[in-house]
Amino acid sequence: MTVTSIAGYLVTVSNTVASSTVLSARRTTSHSRLHASDPVFARYIKQYLELIAVRTNTTSSDKVREFVWMLLPEGRCSIEQIAQHMGVDRRSVQRRLDREETALSSIVEAVRMEMILTGLST
Numbered sequence: 001m002t003v004t005s006i007a008g009y010l011v012t013v014s015n016t017v018a019s020s021t022v023l024s025a026r027r028t029t030s031h032s033r034l035h036a037s038d039p040v041f042a043r044y045i046k047q048y049l050e051l052i053a054v055r056t057n058t059t060s061s062d063k064v065r066e067f068v069w070m071l072l073p074e075g076r077c078s079i080e081q082i083a084q085h086m087g088v089d090r091r092s093v094q095r096r097l098d099r100e101e102t103a104l105s106s107i108v109e110a111v112r113m114e115m116i117l118t119g120l121s122t
Helices: 039-054 060-074 078-088 090-099 104-121
Strands: 004-005 009-014 021-027
Touching: 004 021, 039 078, 060 078, 060 104, 078 090
Parallel strands: none
Antiparallel strands: 004 009, 009 021
């Protein structure tokens, strides 16, 4: 796990069990939510989301999981948002997850639990 401070945010980059990279962040001065209106941090997030979308060595569910980690704290975690970041239609995301025998709702629920457990351990 790597922890660094970027533009007033404490950013944590860690590897998950599925060999995915997870980026989480919180304000160093308070526990407020991340806001896309912060131009510096928004640029970093945009670059990271673009990197997730183009990776070819991960499954669709791994990519969706990473987008959920990024979008859930902002309350913008929908299949439409994820599909937009992946550059496909929402139905394509559903079909890809179906092929991997999973669903967005189960990924979101798992990420929520991981976020809770991470928050409890800090």
